[in-house]
Amino acid sequence: MKHLLKLMDLSAKEITEILNTADQLKYEKKNGIPHHLLTGKTLGLIFAKSSTRTRVSFEVGMFDLGGMSLFLSARDLQIGRGEPVRDTARVLSRYLDGIMIRTFDQKEVESLAEFGTIPVINGLTDYCHPCQVLADLMTIREYKGATEGLKLCYVGDGNNMTNSLIVGGIKLGMEVSVACPKGYEPDADIMKWAHESGRFSCSPDVLEMAAGADVLYTDVWASMGQEAEAEERKKVFKDYQINDKTMKAAKSDAMVLHCLPAHREEEITAKVFEEHSREIFDEAENRLHAQKAVLVKCML
DSSP, X not given: OOOBSOGGGXXXXXXXXXXXXXXXXXXXXXXXXXXXXXXXXXXXXXXXXXXXHHHHHHHHHHHHTTOEEEEEETTTSGGGGTOOHHHHHHHHHHHOSEEEEXXXXXXXXHHHHHHOSSOEEEEEOSSOOHHHXXXXXXXXXXXXXXXXXXXXXXXXXXXXXXXXXXXXXXXXXXEEEEEOOTTOOOOHHHHHHHHHHSOEEEESOHHHHHTTOSEEEEOOSSOTTOGGGHHHHHHHXXXXXXXXXXXXXXXXXXXXXXXXXXXXXXXBOHHHHHHTHHHHHHHHXXXXXXXXXXXXXXXX
């Protein structure tokens, strides 16, 4: 695996191999077994969007693997002052062994990979969030034993998280349903692929989509870059919440996931969040282990 640009680029076998590696690395870390697989390697971390989990997990991950990381704010790079992405890619390829980038435009990530000669990992774009969904799938396997045959229901905005959850879920044999308001659906091409490739449904009806779900998932109503729409979105999404009624529609042993940060009493009630906080924070921890697996697959 040369890059991680989006989950659509990976086969089910490749995703499973990443998850298996993540499981092994997590076991080793929990048991104090060193795994310095990337000794002498350097990862550049480019952030055009702020982060808590992405930055900390990648920095700690590279340390655990015996390498080092460099935090590169877009404000401090020439890429933030108009240098073409292709030039930045060619320069950084002379210094680094890999790049993780968290930015707005998916084309920026694709261009780094096209013009650079080192692995590029997508830490988030407005189009997709593959690293988060790998951690989500890892967590689902931990709690449910497998992914095949499960139903995953996402409630909320058809955003980058939704796009990646659809792809990752269907590739690993899950039925995926999405409950979102009209006009806020996931990417049209991804939905077309989902209908052709697996069991997929999308509707404004939350309870219909949540019916029989093994996994319920949600995200904030207004993502980074949408702050100006926050008040309007509160009106549009007021009924798109994981609450007791949603939980009742799902299976009695349904788990709840949230990519965080969570806005309690908006997309999820405080009650449901706390009742399912164990799996949510296991999910957050698994960002570290899943991303270490991606680093190993790309940079070893």
